[in-house]
Amino acid sequence: MVVPIRKFILASLLLFFPARESLAQLLDPSMRSTVRETPIDDILFQGNPTVDSSLITGAIHLRKGESYLPPVMRQLVKSSVEALHRLKLFSDIRVDIAYPSDREGAVLTFHFKELPTLATTELKGNKKIKEDDIRAAMTLLDGQVYSPSSVEKDRQSILTLYRDKGYLLAEIKVEETLEEASGRNRLTFSIAEGTKVNVRYITFAGNNLFKDKELRKRLSVKENRWWRSGDFQEEKLRSGLDSLVDFYQEKGLLDAAVTGHEITYSDDKRHLDIQVTLDEGRRYYFGNAYFVHNDVVETRALQAQVVLDSGEVFNVKKFEATKFQVQSVFREQGYLFVQLADQRSYRDSIVDVTFTIKENSIAHIQKVHVRGNTKTKDKVVRREVKLFPGDIFRQSLVMRSQRDIMQLNYFDGVEPNIEPTEGGDESDVDLVFDVKEKEAGTGTFSAGAAYQARDGFVGTLGLQIPNFMGNGQRAEMNVEYGKYKELFSVGFTEPWFLDTPTLVGGNLFYSFYQGRLANEFDYTSYGMRLHLGRRLTWPDDYFSVRTSYNLTQNDNGQRQDPSNLIIPSGLESSLSATLVRDDKDLPVFPTEGSRYALTLSQVGGPLQGSFDYVQGDIKVNWWFPTFHKFVLGLETQFGMIYGDNIQSRSLYQMGGLLGYQGKLRGYSPGSIGNARVGRSFFSFVTELSYPIVPGTFYGLAFFDAGNVFGNLSKYTDDGSGLRFNAIPRDQAPSPFDEIDFTDLRRDIGLGFRLVVPMVGIMGFDFGWGLDDEEEIRTGARRKQDGKMQVNFVVEQGF
DSSP states (O other): OHHHHHHHHHHHHHHHSOOSSOOGGGSOHHHHTTOOOEEEEEEEEESOSSSOHHHHHHHSSOOTTOEEOHHHHHHHHHHHHHHHHTTTOEEEEEEEEEOOTTSSSEEEEEEEEEOOBEEEEEEESOOSSOHHHHHHHOOOOTTOBOOHHHHHHHHHHHHHHHHHTTOTTOEEEEEEEEETTTTEEEEEEEEEOOOOOEEEEEEEESOSSSOHHHHHTTOSSOOOBTTBOOBOOHHHHHHHHHHHHHHHHHTTOTTOEEEEEEEEEOTTSSEEEEEEEEEOOOOOEEEEEEEEOOSSSOHHHHHTTOOSOTTSBOOHHHHHHHHHHHHHHHHHTTOTTOEEEEEEEEETTEEEEEEEEEOOOOOEEEEEEEESOSSSOHHHHHTTOOOOTTOBOOHHHHHHHHHHHHHTOOEEEEEEEEEEOSSSOTTEEEEEEEEEEOTTOSOEEEEEEEEETTTEEEEEEEEEEEEETTTTEEEEEEEEEESSEEEEEEEEEESSGGGSSEEEEEEEEEEEEOOOSTTOOOEEEEEEEEEEEEEOOSSOTTEEEEEEEEEEEEEOSOOOOTTBSEEOSEEEEEEEEEEEEEOOSOSSSOSSEEEEEEEEEEEEGGGOSSOEEEEEEEEEEEEEEOSTTOEEEEEEEEEEEEEESEEGGGSOOBSBSSSSSSOBTTSOTTOBTTTBOOOEEEEEEEEEEEEEETTTEEEEEEEEEEEEEOOSBSEEEOSSSEEEOOOBGGGSOOHHHHOOTTOOEEEEEEEEEEEETTTEEEEEEEEEEOSOEEOTTTOOEEOOOOOOEEEEEEEOOO
16 A cells, blocks of 8 residues: 555645656656656747747746656646736637647647737816826826726726716726727727716714704715805715714714715706714713822822813713823833723723723933935934933923924924834834925025116015025025115024024125105115024023124214204114024914014113114014914014114004014005104004915914004104104103003904915915004094005015
């Protein structure tokens, strides 16, 4: 019995483990006498007019002139056919094995049916969707070999595109036409778009606790109304059903489920109705939270992180927030790998939760990496990171680092990540900041010409580089030149002098304006400003301080009288200090946080020069996230000038948006206070903004209120035209006595902001004043005529 069993095993090996070499040596003498190898005399190919024979020869597993045992040959033929099919060039392959009488061995003939080659694709009937959008969804390319499955795949992709647009009844047929000249096929996709199907009604069944109206708000698919389209998308419906379950779980209905939904079409196939069936289940309430841990953190400290009160409806969203805050307590102490398991126990409708905590070991930072910064140097990012190699991991410092890097405004996004170290301790990690450079760039360049009735033609050239050479430095240059106006300025700022958080900078400037009216004088101003600033760590590290020294020569050709309150020209020597606390979350379009800025300036006096007064300004901003993605922004400003010999250009004016104090967008630019000696002002702004396209396009609505306080007339007519009023400084009232917060101008309006590459932030604000206007030069009040004021906005987004 030994020999037959051995023969059986060896024969099985030949079937399942074929090899090109003969296995006869494995057989015993009796098997070698009955099993003979067959040589292959020839291998022929038929039906492959376009596929090269050498490609086929290289793919098959048999070779002409070699000999194989019959079972080996059969297995190699099978594997060769499989290999040829993997080339995706043939729709059918058949192999014949013949043993001609005039030949010693076998002749193998491979019969092929090649897949067709695509000449071109043609689209017909597409009116609602552009051809470019359809072709972007297709994978077929001219000149490639294609199969029925690839054609069907593209047909389904086009159908999906139409369904996403609401054309649920669209039909597509594909026709093949042979082009005799090329021998290739042309595919024609004939599209019957049908009518667009809109959602007519969305109803619910099984909802006893919430009305249909409340549940419809949770769905992304909406009913068709005159103010919105009711486009239907299956994917949006599925995600909306998930949102429904989330909504119920936030209301304590932990067992709630969507048990099904039904879609029915109207008779004319133009509308569809959706009915969603729900099982609301019962409502649960939170009981108590218990903690099982290793006493690294006291239980009462963990209890303080529970945002659910005992007896409160069990809100799953709040429960997840509790888990996050408990984990954050441990991660703040370095336990990055803390594990938190929660187990719920039920007492009728009361849910108690036991949190089992495993702290694991303390994590240390081994390396800090910066990735994705193609323009900005590593050191510019690293100096904003609050964690260093060797430090214990702190979650709050990671988030603060992310915020400070974003405040640079060089990046569209900053994502912190944790990676295991290579070759380090298991508790060591690498801290990685993946940054995405701004696609629009951080610098702006502008050049052009404009005509103004007042100034004539004016050519402009501007260049601002806030991230000069990738070093985080700021360089800027601006030039304006016209027949009646000239301006030139150049500046440079280093925010990290000697690699310390010390700001050093300055700029030089020159301007000339030629007066064109009878009561206007030529005005020349030139000088320099020097800046020195420092980031502070007290009272907290959101504070910074900045000082500036300004030395400017102002000249308008008028005779100066030092006994007057207002002096139009002279040497200005001033020193100012600004204290800022800024904790807003984003540098532009913030969603939460605040910014406080207090500036005090000494002009002249002990600093010498032609002027002698003190000026103080305070500006406060708050941002609050509200419903949906709307952000409420509040801004209040107040300023006052106190002293003698006041520089006329330091007096306050309001109206419009840019170039003057505060915001009063419903009034002519600079009209409020233009004719009065405005030594104080107040402004309050409320804005509600919405990101129509986040990071790119924003809409806003606003309400402004404010005024310039000052009862003295700035101009007087001496017979030759209006001139600055010669007010003796010892006869001027105190600026405190002129403040009247009950006398404010108000306006309302709408606007938008658009981020434009290489330009910055542009937009328009359209405002309507609600109170009296003020005549420029005379200061006389007049009633609003109801006309809209248009304010063009150009801001640098840094």
